[in-house]
Amino acid sequence: MNNPATEGFALSVGHAYKVFGRRPKEAVKRLRNGASRDEVRPFGTAAVIDASFDVNVGEIFVVMGLSGSGKSTLIRMLNGLGETTDGSITVFGHEIVGMSDAELREVRRERMSMVFQHFALFPHRSVLDNAAYGLEVQGVGLEERRTRARSWLERVGLKGWEDSLPGELSGGMQQRVGLARAFAADTEILLMDEAFSALDPLIRREMQELLVELQQELGKTIVFITHDLNEAMFLGDRIAVMRDGRIVQLGTPNDILTDPANDYVAQFVQDVDRARVLTAGDVMEPPRAVVAASAGPRAALRTMRDLQTAACFVTSSGRKLLGVVRDKDMLRLVREGSADIQDALKPTPSIVSPDQLIAELFELAVESHLPVAVVDEQDRLIGVVPRVTLLASLANLPATTTEIPIIEPTPDVPSAIITQTLEETGSASTETEGSLA
Structure with a gap:
């Protein structure tokens, strides 16, 4: 068989149908011509209708839906345990629809493992x-x-x-x-059919975390079936939502949570724990209270006065986050005639990566003098998460407003005093004010 590292997808499903009944081919023909599931019932029960998707190598692809949606039938089609009525299913580029029993056994033995809902262990064999x-x-x-x-x-x-x-x-x-x-x-692919649904909630969460940990380490391709949207959101790199045999939405957890395709999906996501799905990168705002280290105390003080905030971030020329400064410290440096902003530079109180869940940001937001800073792998400041944005994200409300800019915290030094100090020291100062980063 081909090397999966050289292939585009671990699994590809193209216009796949599964119909149980007396005349499945006739049912598929009518479904293709626009007939509904109920209309083809005299010819058979349409369990999977026109399913098309690709599964990338190394991703967790979740198929979710209520009982009777077709999700368990679909996963059995992926390894040939359930015959496909029509359409294409390929495993690393190899078509399995129409394979002989011996060929299918080889695929299951060498390329796919399956984890079942009720464990499927041999009772008289040791662990x-x-x-x-x-x-x-x-x-x-x-x-x-x-x-x-x-x-x-x-x-x-x-x-x-x-x-x-x-x-x-x-x-x-x-x-x-x-x-x-x-x-x-x-094997390169793991198929998991409601693997954790029989477990108590705490044990279930432990198993979900274990699965994610192992997948990140080993890079296996996993197709996971569930009826639990919170589980789907936690596990899935992408999610396919099924209803009545059809895939009604396919996207990332964030896509499905923030932009449901229809009322059916919207009803599903309304009770999802958004704090454990959305990340800092999903909700962050552009940073406004930022000054370049080379700009000096006067520029920092002017920025904080104009934005009506008591602190601002300090970045290098490459936008690397260096720390934060406070208005009262900048006021002191200006009065002393210092041109070096780093004389009063303090560590940034709260820094997170873009993929950190917002559930983990609330304590940081309470303790921080500024919005939580979001940095990339090169420690560059790419966004901020203010407290109001955190709260708005939980209720799926817009955080931005044209009336009140999202700036934290309120100034320690009145703007009139800052303006007076800048005017009194401006003529004597030899400092060159830099531009904002």
Whole structure:
């Protein structure tokens, strides 16, 4: 088979249909001509209708929908466990629709693992042998497969349980065995059908976090089926929302949360914990209270006066964030005749990356004299998150306003005093005021 690193997509689905019933091909023909799901019911039940999407190598692609939406049928089509009535499904460029049973078994053995909702462990096999099962199917020798399975059981937190039977484990522990089995098999794609839905909420969250951690480390391609939008939002790089067999929206979690395609999707997202979906990069505002380090105290003081704020960020010529300065300190430097802003430079109180969840920003925002600073990998200031923006993002309200600029905090020094000081020291000053960064 081809090397997946050289191919565009791990999975590609093109106009795929699945119809159960007496005359599935006739049902597909009528669906293509615009018939509804109900109208083709005399010919069969349309479980998946005209599904088209690509799954990138190394992403978590989530398919979500209510019971009966077609999501579990769709995932079974991806590895040939459910026959595709019409359309195309390729795995790393290889068409699986129409493959023989032997060819499909090879695809499942070498390229895809599956984690099921109800664990699907062998009750009379030890935890170790369950975790090693995928390797056994691949023909790996006893000692090697047990060594690899033992390593993965340790990775998922089950060291010491290798000789136990599944019935001696809790539900969360059994699902960890399922994960260990899937990762031990070292296939490129993992298919997960409602894998965590039978678990208690706290255990479920632990498993979600474990899955994300392992995927980030190993770069596996994961297709995850769920009916829980919060789970979809937490796990998915992209999400396909299904209803009545059709994909009604496909996009990033932010796309679906902030721009639902229709009322059905909007009803889904209205109760989502937005603080655990949106990131600092999603809600940040352009930084306004910023001054270049080379501009000097007078320029910093003028900026803070004009913006009616008590502090501002200081950046280098490359917009790298150096720290913050306060109006009272700049006033002192101007009166002393100092031209070096760094004489009063202080560390930035709150700095985050663009991908940090806004749930983690609230404490920082309360403690900070300025909006929370958002910096990129080169420590360049790319945005700020004011407190009002955080609050507005939770309610899906616009944070910007033409009436009240988003500047924090209020000045410590009255603007009249700043203006008077600038005028009194201006003629004697040899400082050259720089432009804002």
